[in-house]
Each structure stands twice: as C-alpha cells, then as structure tokens.
Amino acid sequence: MIAVLDYGIGNLRSAEKALQRVGADARLIDDPTAAAGADGIVLPGVGAFGRCAEALRATGLDDVATDAVARGIPFLGICIGFQLLYEGSEENPSAEGLGVLPGVVRRLPTGVKHPQMQWNTLDIAGSDLLAGVPDPAWVYFVHSYAPEQTVDTTSTCDYGGPVVATAERGPVWGTQFHPEKSGAVGLGILANFVAAVDRAA
C-alpha cells in the first residue's frame, strides 16, 4: 500500500487518482496510525511552504514522513511536498522543513513570470525516477520557488536559468513538477516510483 499523506491542503485527490491509474494500491491517509505498514509514501502538496509545513506538523504526518525516510521506505515528494524535504524556504524563512535533504528552497530567477505555470522540458543528469521517459520529456510546473541545486539534483528545467526539477537521495525522490498532471509522461514517472515500491516491499 502507498500512503498519500493527506494533511488537508490542495489537490491531493489528483495524486491518489494518478497512482491508482498506474496500478498502485494508493490511499489518502490523514491518520498517522493508518500509515503504519505502508510500503511507500507520497507527500504531495500545493500552496505556501509555511502553511504546508504547519499543516503537516499539526496532523502528526511529519513524523510519518521522517520515520519512513529513516527506515528507507521509498518516498516521493511532489511540488511543495518535495520542497518540504529541504531545510527551509525563502518563501517563509521562519518555517522549518523536514531537513531530510540538505539545502534550502529559493525564489525562481528574476526576469520571468512568477509562478512558472506551464509545461517545460527536463535536462536529465541520470535519474532512476525518470528512467525511460521520452526525450524531450515534457512535464507540468506550477511554482514560484524551487530547491537550490545540490548533489542530490537529478534534473533541471530552463526557466530564466536552470531550475531544479527532480532530486534523489537513496529511496527519497522528489519532483518540483506535477507528475500526476503531466499526462502520459507523468504517469510513466509515477509507474517508476510504484515499481520501486514493489521491489522494496
């Protein structure tokens, strides 16, 4: 079972529905005890970093996330759920991220419209999550902030300069774009995650 952490914000149903479409037993989970025994964790999210961090902690699902990472369970963060894996964000400097990945989330380059709300292509530097995607791989972004480039970065897009699109550290994967909203390419990426969950289970 893949637990899609439901902390009450945004279009969580989209992530659950897309995972189900690629054959996963995905369930929206809002109770930390119900996440016990999950073979994989998905942390979606849209909205502001600070508010999402607050909501995640208020539901106790932050512990589910950090515990799953500590135990090496396959983990996928999407959009704000990806950003929450880092230490913090320029969007809300007083809010703390989960600190699972080193680095902070920064505002998109100047000189381009904010948010980036469009389809864009990926520049991929080796990635298990993106295995088998077409070249070019078109995916859908909606965001005004993105994690800074670190050793964990596995792909970028060009939006006023290189912008981090995915990162991986062991079984912890994240996408700044929305695979659940990126048509067939996105469903293929989610299928890669589901396959990794099945292998680890």
Added chain:
Amino acid sequence: MRTVRVIPCLDVDDGRVVKGIRFTDLFDAGDPVELAARYDAQGADELVFLDITASSDHRGTMVEVVARTAEQVFIPFTVGGGVRTVDDARRLLRAGADKVGVNSAAVDRPALVTELADEFGSQCVVVAIDARRRPGTADLAWEVYTHGGRTATDLDALAWAERCSDLGAGELLVTSMDRDGTRDGFDLELTRRIAIRCPVPLVASGGVGELDHLVEGAVEGAADAVLAASIFHLGEFTIAEAKAHLAAAGVAVRPA
C-alpha cells in the same frame, strides 16, 4: 523557456457542455466527461471547466460532474463558476480540480482572492475577468462584467486585473465579451495591455475561429495560454493541429 499552453474550455450548463455567442444563444456541444477524456488524449495542456449558470440549487450536481470529469484528466484542471467561499473552493479541489476560478464573488468581495491564495496558494487561484469595450472613449478602455456577463460593474478591466494580481491571483483568465463566440479572434489590445501590466500568467479567451487567432493571442496578445471552445468542440480542429500551427509560427508549445 517560455511555452504557451493550449486550453479547451468546457462551458457547462446543467451537466452539458454548451457554447454561445457573446454569452447568449447557447447550443449543446456534448458531454463534459467525454470531451475531457478526448482532449486529454489529444494532448491538451490544460482543461478549463466553467459552470456558467452556477447557482446554489445545482451545486451538488456540479461537484459530482466535476468529480466524474476529473477522473478522466491527467493534465491541469481548472474549475470555476459560483465559487464564493474558501469552502466552495475546497469542495472543488477535493472533487479533483487543481485550480479554482473566481469571477463575480471576487468583484463583490476582493478579499476572497487573498483568502483563497492564503489557504491554497496563489497557483490555485485563477481570477476570471469578463471585459467589454467602453464605447465612445478617446483611448481604449474596457469595463468588467459579472454574473455571466449580465451585470456591469463600472470597474476598469486593466486596473482590476492589476489589483487581482496584487491580491494574490496566480493567473488571470481574460475573456473579451465583444469577441466571445464571434470567431473574429481575440481582443488583442485587451490581452496585451493586461499581460504587460500584470506579473502573473494570462489566459486569453473569447473569439477564436481559426488557428491563426491562437498565434495572434500568443504573439501580439502576449498571452501565456490560449483558450478556445467551439473550434475544438465542433471538431473543426484537433489540439494537435492547433499546436502544429503554433509551432510552425515559432511559438514554443508542448507537442501533442
């Protein structure tokens, strides 16, 4: 890289997709669930679903139709019509919408835009602006209308658009009432002036009758996305043809 989105629009009345001319004379254009699945498969970049006769009496039906449509859609899905509160928006998001559109309620109470942005993030908040040229003014000017084009507000469309982006709108969906359904092309002056003035993405709407109009909207109109209804609903052009036409004209698009 800036890429332009191609967005088919489903105007939904009582569970059916309809299309009119200048917001009246509606005719039936099909089932929203079937059309949504078709456009997703054809390579549309996004779908917009507008409940054009939103009223409290059929709100339950509307949420159910949104949910059934969302089941077929793995691309961004914007739903608008009758959203008056944060809870209205939450119900639509829970039903599978990715963004919510507000129009009349934002004019009535502009703080709603900020409340929605605070709750769901700006990227979730689309302000739809229906604008009509003011006759007899020396310089060009447009007035905002609400309630499906039935109510004049005296608001200047450019000033209102700017205010909306200040209030936290993540996108503006700008419809020319003068051009809607006429097939004469977008009101390019309207979209260009707002696009230049506002820092958030703009979706141009109203008037597309041929593929060159999409190019004009993206180039002269400076729109970030081009929306059309009848040319797609009636099967005159596919999404792929629209994108090929844009690409041939030098507009960067995601290939269908």
